[in-house]
Amino acid sequence: MAEWMYILLLTLMAGMAMPLGGVFASIDSIRPNWLNEELRHSVTAFGGGALLSAIALVLVPEGIEPFSIPISAILFLAGGVxxxxxxxxxxxxxTSAGQLVAMLSDFIPESIALGASLALGKGSAALLAVLIAMQNLPEGFNAFRELKESGRMTNKKILWLFVLLAMAGPVAGLVAYFWLASFTALVSGIMLVAAGGILYAVFQDIAPQVRLEKHWGPPLGAVMGFVLGLIGFMLTHS
Structure with missing residues (x-):
């Protein structure tokens, strides 16, 4: 299979986790009390764990390669800011689309990193695709709820919107593969900025949603999400 087709498939798989999360949220509308149960918090935590593993195992290690310590720190901090x-x-x-914007703001730079990683001959593309998908699933779930609560769109329109937005991943990945991969420092900078921003998002948006009184499963979901990334990292670097 040609590498550009491989990127297309990986980014499309990761992006389609957004409408899949929306499908789960639409099913939940039949039983609205499910939103307050442990499973929903555990899924959200799992996405947070996957995000942290993407930062620790892929984005930061590959992002810092061409930079000095001060530049790396500045770029990471700039992402958070x-x-x-x-x-x-x-x-x-x-806006009711806050979760939607947050979802795209990390999906696009991560797709760029995925395309560039494959172009540069690194073995993290498949791992990064899995981690992106794992984070897009709960983000798609939450974004669907926000848009649904606004009352401006039907379930079907929201899901089709998510499918359309999922196409941004293949576009970003292929742009990085064909045009940005030759600019190694630029791609590494994007990785570090994305890592800093994602870390901010984890503690601002995801972590506060995880805690549930008298339930201990959700924090374990975060651990399991990170373990998934760790296993993938070890498999691709063995």
């Missing part, structure tokens, strides 16, 4: 600014902007405008 950038996501904070987006978060503040969304709060001020009180």
């Amino acid at each position: 950038l996501f904070m600014w987006v978060d503040i902007l969304l709060y001020k405008h009180q």
